[in-house]
Amino acid sequence: MKVLIAKPGLDGHDRGAKVVAQALRDAGVEVVYSGLKRTPDEIVRAAIQEDVDVVGLSVLSGAHVLLSRRVLEGLRAHGAEEVRVVVGGIIPPRDVEELRKLGVARVFPMGTPLPDIVAAFTKEARET
Amino acid sequence: MKELRTHAGFPIKPLYGPEDLADVDVGRDIGRPGEYPFTRGIHSTMYRERLWTMRQYVGFGTPTETNGRFKYLMAHGQDALNVAFDLPTQLGLDSDDPRAEGEVGRVGMAIDTLADMEDAFAGIPLDRVSVSLTINGMAAPITAMYYVVAEKQGAAADRVVTTPQNDILKEFVARGTWIYPVEPSLRLVADLIEFSAKRYPRSNPVSVCGYHIREAGCTTAQEMAYGLLIAAAYVERMLARGISVDDFAPRISFNFTAWGKIFEEVAKFRAGRRLYARMLRERFGATNPKSWMFRTLIGGGGSAFVVQEPENNIVRGAYIALAAALAGAQTMALPTYDEAYTIPSAKAQLIALRTMQICAEESGAADTVDPRGRHGGPARGLVLCRGADERHGDGDPRGDGPGRTDGRHRRGREERRPPGRGRAPGVPLRAEARLR
Numbered sequence: 219m220k221v222l223i224a225k226p227g228l229d230g231h232d233r234g235a236k237v238v239a240q241a242l243r244d245a246g247v248e249v250v251y252s253g254l255k256r257t258p259d260e261i262v263r264a265a266i267q268e269d270v271d272v273v274g275l276s277v278l279s280g281a282h283v284l285l286s287r288r289v290l291e292g293l294r295a296h297g298a299e300e301v302r303v304v305v306g307g308i309i310p311p312r313d314v315e316e317l318r319k320l321g322v323a324r325v326f327p328m329g330t331p332l333p334d335i336v337a338a339f340t341k342e343a344r345e346t
Numbered sequence: 347m348k349e350l351r352t353h354a355g356f357p358i359k360p361l362y363g364p365e366d367l368a369d370v371d372v373g374r375d376i377g378r379p380g381e382y383p384f385t386r387g388i389h390s391t392m393y394r395e396r397l398w399t400m401r402q403y404v405g406f407g408t409p410t411e412t413n414g415r416f417k418y419l420m421a422h423g424q425d426a427l428n429v430a431f432d433l434p435t436q437l438g439l440d441s442d443d444p445r446a447e448g449e450v451g452r453v454g455m456a457i458d459t460l461a462d463m464e465d466a467f468a469g470i471p472l473d474r475v476s477v478s479l480t481i482n483g484m485a486a487p488i489t490a491m492y493y494v495v496a497e498k499q500g501a502a503a504d505r506v507v508t509t510p511q512n513d514i515l516k517e518f519v520a521r522g523t524w525i526y527p528v529e530p531s532l533r534l535v536a537d538l539i540e541f542s543a544k545r546y547p548r549s550n551p552v553s554v555c556g557y558h559i560r561e562a563g564c565t566t567a568q569e570m571a572y573g574l575l576i577a578a579a580y581v582e583r584m585l586a587r588g589i590s591v592d593d594f595a596p597r598i599s600f601n602f603t604a605w606g607k608i609f610e611e612v613a614k615f616r617a618g619r620r621l622y623a624r625m626l627r628e629r630f631g632a633t634n635p636k637s638w639m640f641r642t643l644i645g646g647g648g649s650a651f652v653v654q655e656p657e658n659n660i661v662r663g664a665y666i667a668l669a670a671a672l673a674g675a676q677t678m679a680l681p682t683y684d685e686a687y688t689i690p691s692a693k694a695q696l697i698a699l700r701t702m703q704i705c706a707e708e709s710g711a712a713d714t715v716d717p718r719g720r721h722g723g724p725a726r727g728l729v730l731c732r733g734a735d736e737r738h739g740d741g742d743p744r745g746d747g748p749g750r751t752d753g754r755h756r757r758g759r760e761e762r763r764p765p766g767r768g769r770a771p772g773v774p775l776r777a778e779a780r781l782r
Contacts, residue, residue: 228433228449230522233562254522257445279433280689284448310687328686329653 221339222270224252224261226289229279234306238274238335245336258285262292265301272323272339277307283316290321304338306330352610354567375620379715383623385616386716387674388639393712398670399677400702401478401643405430405454406689409466412455416470418692424699428478428679429466430454431488436523438484453689454480463491464498473501478509478553478643478677483525485512486538493546509550509599512538515576516555520562536583543594550599552580553643557603561649566610570618573600574625581630591630595637599676602642605650605662608669612718615642615673644670645679651686659683663701671711672718678702 223239225232232254239249250268252261265273273293277285286305293301305317306326314325324338350358359366370376377383380390389395402419404427405412416427431454434446441450441458450456457463467477472495481488489510496506514531517524524531535552542551556573564572577598584594602618604611623638632638646666651659663680670678680701682694690698706712 228437228439228445228523230517232522279449280452281448288447308687327653 219246219272219340220248220250220268220270221272221274222250222252222261222265222268223274223276224256224264224289225254225276226256226258226261226285227277227279227281228255229277229281230254231278232276234278235274235276237332238276238306241332241336242339245340247339258288258292261289262296262298265293266296266298270301272302272304274339275303275305275307277305277309280308282307282309283313283320286317286322287320306335352566353606354565354610354614382627382635382638383620384639385620388619388641388676390715392674392715393671393706394715397706397712398675398702399426399476400424400699401426401428401677401679402682402695402698403428403430403480403645403679404690404695405432405480407451407455409455409457409462410468411451413466413468413470415692415695416466419695419699420470420475422696422699423703426476426478426677427470429480431479431481431484432456433523435488436481436484438487438525457488457491460491460494463488463495467492467495467499471501472496472499472508473505476507476509478511480511482511482514482517482521483523483531485510485514486534489538489542489551503546504548506546507548507550508546509553510538511555511601512552513555513576513601515579516558516572519559519572519576521555521558532579532583535580536587539580539584539594540587540589543589543597547597550597550641551594553599553601554580555601557601557645557647560603561647566606566614569602570614570621573602574618574621577622578625578629581626585630591626591632592634592637595626595630595632596634596639598641600640600642602644603647604644604669604673604675605647605666608665608672609718611669612673615640615644615675619674641676643677643679644673644675646670646681648681648685651681651683653686656683656686659686660697660701663698664705667702667705668709668711671705671709674716 221242223235225235235251239251243249250264250270252264261273273289275286275289282305286303290303293299293303302323303321304324304326305322309317309325309327311327314327317325326335347360352358375383376385378390379387379392402424404415404419432451433449433453434441434443435454435457439446441456455466457466477492479488479492489508492508493506512535514524514535518528539551542549554573554577556569559572560569581591581595585591602615619640622640626632626638646663650662650666659681660683663683666680667678680698682690682698684691684694711717
């Protein structure tokens with residue numbers, strides 16, 4: 219199981235992404251962290267080069283729908299649709315369904331307990 | 347009895363008494379409000395003469411939409427503004443830049459041109475309303491726009507009171523919204539301080555922030571320690587330009603948070619005021635008492651507000667307001683109860699404003715200077731002070747703290763980590779690698 223935790227867009231809030239990355243690492247998952255302010259294209263290329271099973275996008279700026287769409291489009295364009303995409307951050311309830319329709323496998327809105335996120339990733343791995 | 351600790355990790359005794367002040371020289375370490383080292387507050391009369399300024403953080407969508415919210419809050423008694431810019435504006439990108447896609451007008455208002463800035467402040471007299479600009483990497487151009495808008499309104503330069511945040515070091519340490527490498531970024535910070543000190547004498551051209559470092563996961567003592575170190579780094583820059591400390595230090599301001607344990611927060615500010623006063627007087631040789639004063643905005647921490655049962659955040663906000671008042675804030679801002687899940691609504695902003703007003707007018711916190719008793723608090727302040735002192739050594743500019751300017755910061759130490767050791771394995775991409 220290998221995961222890319224990525225910060226797309228211009229948002230500088232990375233505490234959540236790093237806490238999730240470290241929790242996954244402690245659960246035995248191999249984690250790559252993108253660093254701040256990556257474009258969707260950079261994230262897609264990193265996901266392919268690193269051969270990850272899951273991309274976890276962290277967005278707190280409100281741009282989650284557009285950025286998720288761009289990452290999913292990019293993965294498909296590169297024939298990497300088997301890479302699952304999950305999204306966490308300040309995700310209003312009204313956007314959860316929209317993200318799922320785009321093809322996001324799981325959404326972790328604010329308030330999601332850390333163990334739930336870790337369990338969801340390991341479940342994604344089993345299904346992959 | 348159950349053991350309790352402060353956020354900074356110091357044990358909390360169930361009872362404090364005179365014995366806790368045994369090693370304290372009250373005259374030297376505590377003193378009187380308005381007198382060096384300002385432990386009890388920077389003014390002798392505090393809120394009896396002048397209440398704290400109420401300054402909610404506002405900005406979304408277009409400048410015109412934001413202007414409407416400014417006027418709504420001012421109509422309900424808010425006396426000053428604190429402007430939120432969107433991320434493209436904070437990073438110097440035009441709204442039609444491909445990298446700005448999806449981000450325009452999201453976390454603040456979008457400013458592309460001087461005309462946008464004029465729209466934002468239309469009908470707001472900039473010679474009478476003080477305005478904080480939450481802008482850092484782009485502080486110089488945005489503040490320049492602000493000065494031009496004020497000039498076009500006919501406001502005299504010595505009547506313009508603005509506080510551009512202009513604190514780039516905390517962007518590297520915690521907030522992430524930096525544009526250029528450390529050295530040129532610091533040059534811009536110093537340019538704005540120097541220009542404003544000469545041309546806009548009532549502006550506060552830097553607002554040194556502990557707030558964002560705390561939000562990124564550090565403790566109370568670390569928040570104060572990082573803030574003081576960053577302030578010291580800016581002072582050293584200005585002195586290196588040959589500018590006398592008393593020519594700019596009186597206009598340095600601060601932006602700190604207050605949430606969680608009320609008395610620990612109060613102690614943090616008491617210790618911070620004393621440490622700052624001593625630093626400016628003893629280390630930097632300032633002789634103007636205004637240079638010694640730690641003037642601060644206290645804005646409650648958004649991370650204290652949660653999405654579960656969000657109405658409870660209103661109660662948390664009231665405790666934060668009380669903590670800020672007891673801590674001696676010059677300016678106060680509160681998170682809004684809906685902040686955990688959305689850009690604040692008008693209703694939530696109004697409740698936050700009313701919370702500060704109720705604290706000011708009904709709680710009694712503003713009636714007496716430093717109303718919190720003489721024991722416990724001061725003793726705890728000293729304990730925290732020692733903690734911040736230790737951190738001071740840890741982060742000295744010659745060491746590994748935020749003042750270090752060779753780009754080799756050890757970013758991330760302040761983050762709250764889950765149990766485990768080391769960093770997540772992986773390939774740090776460019777942005778992260780640059781900081782190491």
